[in-house]
Amino acid sequence: MEAVRKIDEKQSASAEAPAADSPTPAARKVLVIDDSAMLLNFVDEILTEANYQVSTAATAEEGLRAAATETPHLILLAYVLPDMQGDEVLRRLAENPGTAGSRVVYMSGFGADLKSDPDQSPNVIGSLHKPFTSELLLKTVEIHMPSEPASSDTATAEPATQEQSSASPAENLETTAVGFAEAEPESASGVPTESEPTEDRETAAVEAAAGGSNDAWWSAAPALVPAESAAPVAPPAFQTAPDFEMAGMPDNSDEGARADTSTGADIPIPSGAAYFCGDTSFFSLNWALNTIAAQKLTGTLRCFWNREPVELLSRDGEILLATTHDPELYCTESPITLVSVEQDRIAAARTQQRETGCPFFMALAQTGQIIREPAVQLMQHYGQKLFAQLWTGTRVRFTFEQNDVPAYAQDFPGEQDADHWALGTLRFIQFQELGAQANFDLAFIPAYTRDGFDRVQKLRLTVAEAQFASQFNGSRSIAQIAKNLRLDVKFARLTLFRFLALEIVECWPPVITAKQEKRGVLGRIFGG
Numbered sequence: 001m002e003a004v005r006k007i008d009e010k011q012s013a014s015a016e017a018p019a020a021d022s023p024t025p026a027a028r029k030v031l032v033i034d035d036s037a038m039l040l041n042f043v044d045e046i047l048t049e050a051n052y053q054v055s056t057a058a059t060a061e062e063g064l065r066a067a068a069t070e071t072p073h074l075i076l077l078a079y080v081l082p083d084m085q086g087d088e089v090l091r092r093l094a095e096n097p098g099t100a101g102s103r104v105v106y107m108s109g110f111g112a113d114l115k116s117d118p119d120q121s122p123n124v125i126g127s128l129h130k131p132f133t134s135e136l137l138l139k140t141v142e143i144h145m146p147s148e149p150a151s152s153d154t155a156t157a158e159p160a161t162q163e164q165s166s167a168s169p170a171e172n173l174e175t176t177a178v179g180f181a182e183a184e185p186e187s188a189s190g191v192p193t194e195s196e197p198t199e200d201r202e203t204a205a206v207e208a209a210a211g212g213s214n215d216a217w218w219s220a221a222p223a224l225v226p227a228e229s230a231a232p233v234a235p236p237a238f239q240t241a242p243d244f245e246m247a248g249m250p251d252n253s254d255e256g257a258r259a260d261t262s263t264g265a266d267i268p269i270p271s272g273a274a275y276f277c278g279d280t281s282f283f284s285l286n287w288a289l290n291t292i293a294a295q296k297l298t299g300t301l302r303c304f305w306n307r308e309p310v311e312l313l314s315r316d317g318e319i320l321l322a323t324t325h326d327p328e329l330y331c332t333e334s335p336i337t338l339v340s341v342e343q344d345r346i347a348a349a350r351t352q353q354r355e356t357g358c359p360f361f362m363a364l365a366q367t368g369q370i371i372r373e374p375a376v377q378l379m380q381h382y383g384q385k386l387f388a389q390l391w392t393g394t395r396v397r398f399t400f401e402q403n404d405v406p407a408y409a410q411d412f413p414g415e416q417d418a419d420h421w422a423l424g425t426l427r428f429i430q431f432q433e434l435g436a437q438a439n440f441d442l443a444f445i446p447a448y449t450r451d452g453f454d455r456v457q458k459l460r461l462t463v464a465e466a467q468f469a470s471q472f473n474g475s476r477s478i479a480q481i482a483k484n485l486r487l488d489v490k491f492a493r494l495t496l497f498r499f500l501a502l503e504i505v506e507c508w509p510p511v512i513t514a515k516q517e518k519r520g521v522l523g524r525i526f527g528g
Helices: 002-019 037-049 060-070 087-096 134-144 154-165 198-208 255-262 286-293 341-357 361-364 372-389 418-427 431-438 452-458 461-468 478-485 489-501 521-526
Strands: 026-033 052-057 074-078 104-108 124-129 275-278 301-306 308-313 318-324 397-402 445-448 507-508
Touching: 026 037, 037 052, 037 134, 052 060, 060 074, 060 087, 074 087, 074 134, 087 104, 104 134, 124 134, 124 372, 134 521, 154 318, 198 461, 275 286, 286 301, 286 318, 286 397, 286 418, 308 372, 318 372, 341 361, 361 372, 372 418, 372 521, 431 489, 445 452, 461 478, 461 489, 489 507
Parallel strands: 026 052, 026 074, 074 104, 104 124
Antiparallel strands: 275 397, 301 308, 301 397, 308 318, 445 507
């Protein structure tokens, strides 16, 4: 409730800001030209809440008039319009001295449509592949929006303030408006789940995939890393796990190791050696992701389960992408972006992924079959969708190896916020995929973990998620929260599963205090 109150106060303050005595920087203007009323409403709502000044046009002629009169800083232009094509719109913009320097980002559902000659269309600076999420929309606009020297420190201070708010409405990722499926987390800490009949078989498959046996399935790295400098801090619920050791951790009884640690000098781990290893029976996937971010690691997190291993690439603590050597597990369908690509080219790219792990979208982009920006967007989408399957796995074993990022991912944009990337994967999980993992006792009470409240403040939540999070006061049950917000119980369980998987909240059984029986004087003297 306190988090929601702060959001309301900030929104009220921002609404009153123009009336203040201090001058405010001019709003950044965005013109959106598309014939879809639904898309125009969606983009208008998202960008307006992000403090952009948005104008919309349903036809090319209407858009050209708006561009001439309003002088937008950025134009989002649909390539296919009812009255003319995108290249004709660009030509008309170039003919008008007032709009000749307009910055344009193409929007299209067909990768082939986005190919443009830089010499003929120099003001086309990017592309946005439909369908897109609100997060991708905001990132694209922010990247391509020109910087305004006239806007003083307030222009840079404001985005930072927004990132610290608990639930920015601008990041409303409601998937019904975007076109991507909603998702959900997996086995969450704080809510034990019963073992399923297939657990032993799945565990054996995981051990085989990891190259393990009945013995310890991993071995420590040859070189040691000082405990104070390199050991990630495990979450409170796991601090006492006795059988887990960080790969490469020194023995505290070794005085020589203590001496080396006292100098503060890091002992490097050889490339390809395990920096840490874990098992979701003891350590969560969320712990692994946050360890990568906290330690600013570069390398590969290999996740072993009952299917082909999933590989997560990171650079300096930023999460790049998830991939696998099984192209069918990675993406079974053929996205509309590939409609103009020959089938033998797609088959060759899938074969390359089977051999190297490079997502076949990137292979197609490298050979010029599709444009790089749509390829990056597809890899972000299908990578998160792939990783989402691990949350609901019965058992996942993982190891992080420090090594160089593969060449195909060298220029791939990274996500600094591990929690937000993980939440994006959890949104792909459907309620029916959770099975017994979502059968929380409705009388249980969700409460924030030690750092959960601080972390949820930084997450870019949907409106529904933010409302749900505002109910965690340590006394309301799951049933009461669902009743207060008028939510379907399935949706309440699904949303709770996301926060549990992120270890932002934990569930506790209700404490029932028996009422003392009223007794008379003799009863109190001689007992019941």
